[in-house]
Amino acid sequence: MSTAVQPPHAAGAADPARKPVTLSQALNHALRDALAADPAVHVLGEDVGPLGGVFRVTDGLAEEFGEERCADTPLAEAGILGSAVGMAMYGLRPVVEMQFDAFAYPAFEQLVSHVSRMRNRTRGGLPMPITVRVPYGGGIGGVEHHSDSSEAYYMATPGIHVVTPATVPDAYGLLRAAIASDDPVVFLEPKRLYWSKAGWDPAAPEPVPGIGRAAVRRPGRSATLVTYGPSLPVCLEAAEAAREEGWDLEVVDLRSLVPFDEETVAASVRRTGRAVVVHESPGFAGPGGELAARISERCFHYLEAPVLRVAGFDIPYPPPMLERHHLPDVDRVLDAVARLQWESEWTPGTTEGER
Amino acid sequence: MTVLEQHGAYAPTPPPSWRPRTAPAPLLPDAEPHRVLGVERADGGPAPDGGLLLRLYESMVRGRRYNEQATALTKQGRLAVYPSSTGQEACQVAAALALREDDWLFPSYRDTLAAVARGLDPVQVLSLLRGDWHHGYDTRATRVAPLCTPLATQLPHAVGLARAAQLRGDEVAALALVGDGGTSEGDFHEALNFAAVWHAPVVVLVQNNGFAISVPLAKQTAAPSLAHKAVGYGMPGRLVDGNDAAAVHGVLTDALDRARRGDGPTLVEAVTYRLEAHTNADDATRYRTEAEIAAWRAHDPIALLEDELRQRELLDDAEAERVASAAERQAAELRERMNQDPEPDPMELFGHVFGERTPQLRAQAEQLRAELTAESAHAAPGDAHRGAHGGREAR
Numbered sequence: 204m205s206t207a208v209q210p211p212h213a214a215g216a217a218d219p220a221r222k223p224v225t226l227s228q229a230l231n232h233a234l235r236d237a238l239a240a241d242p243a244v245h246v247l248g249e250d251v252g253p254l255g256g257v258f259r260v261t262d263g264l265a266e267e268f269g270e271e272r273c274a275d276t277p278l279a280e281a282g283i284l285g286s287a288v289g290m291a292m293y294g295l296r297p298v299v300e301m302q303f304d305a306f307a308y309p310a311f312e313q314l315v316s317h318v319s320r321m322r323n324r325t326r327g328g329l330p331m332p333i334t335v336r337v338p339y340g341g342g343i344g345g346v347e348h349h350s351d352s353s354e355a356y357y358m359a360t361p362g363i364h365v366v367t368p369a370t371v372p373d374a375y376g377l378l379r380a381a382i383a384s385d386d387p388v389v390f391l392e393p394k395r396l397y398w399s400k401a402g403w404d405p406a407a408p409e410p411v412p413g414i415g416r417a418a419v420r421r422p423g424r425s426a427t428l429v430t431y432g433p434s435l436p437v438c439l440e441a442a443e444a445a446r447e448e449g450w451d452l453e454v455v456d457l458r459s460l461v462p463f464d465e466e467t468v469a470a471s472v473r474r475t476g477r478a479v480v481v482h483e484s485p486g487f488a489g490p491g492g493e494l495a496a497r498i499s500e501r502c503f504h505y506l507e508a509p510v511l512r513v514a515g516f517d518i519p520y521p522p523p524m525l526e527r528h529h530l531p532d533v534d535r536v537l538d539a540v541a542r543l544q545w546e547s548e549w550t551p552g553t554t555e556g557e558r
Numbered sequence: 559m560t561v562l563e564q565h566g567a568y569a570p571t572p573p574p575s576w577r578p579r580t581a582p583a584p585l586l587p588d589a590e591p592h593r594v595l596g597v598e599r600a601d602g603g604p605a606p607d608g609g610l611l612l613r614l615y616e617s618m619v620r621g622r623r624y625n626e627q628a629t630a631l632t633k634q635g636r637l638a639v640y641p642s643s644t645g646q647e648a649c650q651v652a653a654a655l656a657l658r659e660d661d662w663l664f665p666s667y668r669d670t671l672a673a674v675a676r677g678l679d680p681v682q683v684l685s686l687l688r689g690d691w692h693h694g695y696d697t698r699a700t701r702v703a704p705l706c707t708p709l710a711t712q713l714p715h716a717v718g719l720a721r722a723a724q725l726r727g728d729e730v731a732a733l734a735l736v737g738d739g740g741t742s743e744g745d746f747h748e749a750l751n752f753a754a755v756w757h758a759p760v761v762v763l764v765q766n767n768g769f770a771i772s773v774p775l776a777k778q779t780a781a782p783s784l785a786h787k788a789v790g791y792g793m794p795g796r797l798v799d800g801n802d803a804a805a806v807h808g809v810l811t812d813a814l815d816r817a818r819r820g821d822g823p824t825l826v827e828a829v830t831y832r833l834e835a836h837t838n839a840d841d842a843t844r845y846r847t848e849a850e851i852a853a854w855r856a857h858d859p860i861a862l863l864e865d866e867l868r869q870r871e872l873l874d875d876a877e878a879e880r881v882a883s884a885a886e887r888q889a890a891e892l893r894e895r896m897n898q899d900p901e902p903d904p905m906e907l908f909g910h911v912f913g914e915r916t917p918q919l920r921a922q923a924e925q926l927r928a929e930l931t932a933e934s935a936h937a938a939p940g941d942a943h944r945g946a947h948g949g950r951e952a953r
Binding site: 245271276277279281282284285286287288289290291292293294295297309312313316317320321322323324325326327328329330361362364384385386415461462463465466 | 691692693696697698703704708711713714715716717718719720721722723725726732744745747748749751752755906909910911912913916917918
């Protein structure tokens, strides 16, 4: 069983004909094109108007489409998302920005009690085509409440899709898909990748797989690193470093946490026989627990070792000067790989890649 | 002399952000609740339209009978729970009748009567409380939002819908209903603030029935009145006797006209009383006295309206009898229809979670289908409840 490999674009190097574009700029292009394509699309949030958002993701949109289409709202997240519900009831397609991960929590009741349930409650009568953009994760030196990995809360809420891009083409393609979706999408933007660049042509954005599909970012035979969002570059770097140890690691980028692409993940782990799940979110009751359980259920007879997790510690997010001790890094990923019971010599994952 | 004492020394341009942009006085509610029924029209103004009063009366008589019937249905196990609006019929009916066809109503769980008075099928409206599904009517066709259970969370929806209508240039207003307890919720504040900033065509009607389950208003707020809260947002607040159907209808009609004209939102506080307990599961004797209830029964909204109608010779015994029989027939029909066993389809649990099922939901639906098949294979012949699935299932 083979899966097409979709490597992430290295900084401007993949295609010299295309100019380097940041992930944040790709998101901006997606919003601009969505606003231009569909008059029902409305952007609303805090500082998204003339300022262009604190991360400049909405830069220039108010100027181009008017402040009614890209609107600064009062500073109240439940009001923002609650208003978006009413707008969706009237046929609009709202895209709301939560300024930071931890500032999205006031909107949680609207998300859980209404956005996620309205289609189900009304037997399909009131679908909620709402995109909730949330900058998330650490690694940018943010002070308290600016670095949370909040994905587990959203994943535990039935009725919403949870999507997170890690590459420039995905930033554009997944955001367009999220806005086009008739279901609500929590769109998690990895803050520390906002400034990562790739050669990419806004005039001809390359098609990417839709919501619900994972991508193999690096093929390998020894073990599979299952990851997403901010941890993808860490895993790719770890995979390069692992070559020195004789491990040929495959890296799967989930792209979509809900729906979860079990087929791509299971196919990879069945090929390699070993798996490590890597994410920033705290490990206890985090996404990795669910992923490890599903991999075990689907791949038990192919596994040479327990599925391991490399996650953030089960602590409130640390202050900037200590965050490097919290975030999964290359060494921590390699330490986990080293614990994948390589002593069982006959395993398919080690036949050609012994230490 | 300190800097603060240097009068006139500080004159920034543009004006400083503390300067109020809205004059507060015109926004203030009346000191006493606005009343129409039984009030001498000293100003010589026109009496309320007789036809309107008769429509309000008939709908309120039906409404009270509907409330009684719904409460009775809880005792027969036909409704899981029923929050009665007995005593609040003037608010419920006036809200429904003040709306134009294109307007939207955003009810809470206590406002099923408002939806029924707007013409919705009571069996569909009671779906949530019957428990066969969370919701039972076509929101877009009826322009009635789902009954909202989490307090005040429907208010931002009303504001957002009104804003969307405003952006599209439609002459549509939204009317949202909330109780006195709901005014303490954050969403009440956020919704009113958004409504005022956006100048949205929305009216929020607070039915102040005195209690949030058991907690009296004095423990809920220290505001001069709930209507006064409007001033803080820069919108007018109106205080009205919530048992005076003509007054409530008049105030809401004015506020909705104002909204549709583009003159912005209004907060209306209607002072009323919940004559029954919070729900059939509540024991109101633990937190209020018979004397208090008796005092409010003496200010009954239906009696108040009936007195006016009889004084103006718009209603006689024969007409009152006709209205009462119509209410009785409606209640009997509701009783009969609610005594049918609904047959909710278990497979529908997976039908509307998303537009398209995820692989995980497909697997879980198959699991449930297999369980149901096994169950129906073991079911006794003639057991209609089992194996009755496959009807309403969506994709």
